[in-house]
Amino acid sequence: MSKNEKKNRRRKSHAERERIKAKKATSGASYTSAQSGTAHRHQGPEIGPVDGSGFGTDRQAEMQTASALIGACVEKCRPCQASLADKVLAGDRLVVASLAGTVYSLLPSPGATCSPATRRFHTVAHDTGRPGYGPAVLAAVEELSQEDLEALLEDTLDLWAAAAGTAPAAEAGTPDQEAGEEERDTHRYAAASGTAYLMSAGIDQLLSVQEMQGLVEHAEKSAVSGDPVVCFLCDEPIDVTAESEVHVGVGTRTLAVDGRQLDTVQPVWTHPGCGRTRIWPWPELMAERQRRGLYVAPEDRQPEKPPVPGPRNADYTHFSVARQPGGGMVPLVLVEPGEPDEYGIEGYLAARLSEGFKPVDLGGGQPFPVLDGWHLRCERGRMVSVMRAGGGAWYRQEGGYATPGNWRQAARQRTALFLVVPAGTVGDREGDDWLAAVSRAAEAGHVLGGLVAVRGTLS
Ligand SMILES: [Zn+2]
Ligand SMILES: [Zn+2]
Known part of the structure; x- marks a missing residue:
């Protein structure tokens, strides 16, 4: 499967996140290294402070962060690119105006692959003879939405990094994959140190293959520079040269930047013994650190939740048939x-x-994903369990659930679409209401699942 196909499969609920990520793919700004426990520096080009007078303002802007960002781009250190880009984007726009103005004033054309925002910026920046040129360039940057600013910075960095000379790509962290086995080996990376990096299932919904590779490179480089990555669940360094396996999960966190919601994804390194690799919502990760007696910043502290007493509502299980994209029920x-x-x-x-569930597109645009190795078990036509790859029941119903006749009929092909949705999505709705609620949830990216094998007896 090509990378593009994979990208297209991603969920709409991630659309915003994906849009941000797509723009940041080159600068790698979709995760931050703030918590990765390393503090190495990248040497960028010497850029002195910018005097704002040329831009019609009396303030000055320091360019060290921008310079280090260019250095990180040249050295392809994605975690640093991410955190430094975030800093530049949140800082004085005079910095971006200066960086971008410098290169785009010189270029006769903005480049075929640049963003629309950059193309518009170029028309201003290239018109060096116009009256009030400097203030116009600054104004053009100050007018940009946060998203367009990111796009302009990304295009600008490409040019700066190319000008600063591109270092050969690091040898470490080549994905350990055979042709045609990309899907299966997506989660395991062999590195030069001999360590295997085990990525959480589902991480490919949040990071590109290049970004995952970048994480491995970052860990390897950090180890060499004597400043190893730190385990999120014990705060001890992870010696990648000594560990046979390093677990890489991600934490998802929504930050407010300039009054705008920005989804960030950051690596969560763990020793294999400290916890399994997974995708952590930020509050849950903080709660886990709190539970383990590790430091949690005051603003991240989670309320202690007492166990909910009393009877709990039972799960809803709904049987239906669906049309497969490409035909068949x-x-x-x-x-x-x-x-x-x-x-x-x-x-x-x-x-x-x-756990390995995948986003499902119910709009008919994409084939249903497959949950490799999963199966659903029926006994005499009643569904009794859903078994995960590698064994173990994900779901079990004592005595089984009765299934409708058209469902059993369709199940004779021995494949079923198994879906899960968050609580409160559908409830006990039936018929058209049920369908409408499921469609809404799918639109929002809240439907996960995939095709599983059907085993056992149907009658
Ligand atoms: Zn770095
Ligand atoms: Zn640990």
Whole structure:
């Protein structure tokens, strides 16, 4: 499967996140290294402070962060690119105006692959003879939306990094993959140090293959520079040269930048012994650190939740049939928990992605994903369990659930579509209401699942 196909498969609920990520793919700004426990520096070009007078303002701007950012781009250190780009984007726009103005004033054309924002900026920046040129360039940058600013910075960095000379790509962290086995080996990376980096299931919904590779490179480089990555669940360094396996999960966190919501994804390194690799919603990760007696910043502290007493609502299990993109009917099972996840919808989705569930497009545009190695078990036509790859029941119903006749009919092909949704999505709706609620959830990216094998007896 090509990378593009994979990207297109991603969920609409991630659309915003994906849009941000797509723009940041080159600068790598979709995760931050703030918590990665390393503090190495990248040497960029010498750029002195910018005197704002040329831009019609009396303030000055320091360029050290921008310079280090260019250095990180040249050395392809994605975590540093990410955190430094975030700093530049949140800082004085005079810095971006100066960086971008410098290169785009010189270029006769903005470049074929640049963003629309950059193309517009170029028309201003290239017109060096106009009256009030400097203030116009600064104004053009100050007018940009945060998103367009990111796009302009990304295009600008490409030019600066190219000008500063591109270092050969690091040898470490080449994905350990055979042709045609990309899907299966997506989660395991062999590195030069001999360590295997085990990525959480579902991480490919949040990071590109290049970004995952970048994480491995970062850990390897940090080890060599004597400033190793630190385990999120014990705060001890991870010696990648001594560990046979390093676990790489991600934490998702929504930050407010300039009054705008920005989804960030950051690496969560763990010793294999400290915890399994997974996708962590930020509050859950903080709660886990708190539980382990590790430092948690005051603003990140989680309230202690007492166990919920009393009877809990049972899960909803709904049987139906669905049309497969490309034709044919497939039996469908949708399971919705009766009680909300402790960490809300994001918490529920993160936990399921970590288990291997995949985003499902119910709009007919994409084939249903396959949950490799999973199966659903029927006994005499009653569904009794759903088994995960590698064994173990994900779901079990004592005595089994009765299934409708058209469902069993469709199940004769021995494949079913197994779906899960967060609590409160569908409830006990039936018929058209049920369908409308599921469609809304799918639009929002809240439907996860995939095709599973059907085993056992159907009659
Ligand atoms: Zn770095
Ligand atoms: Zn640890």
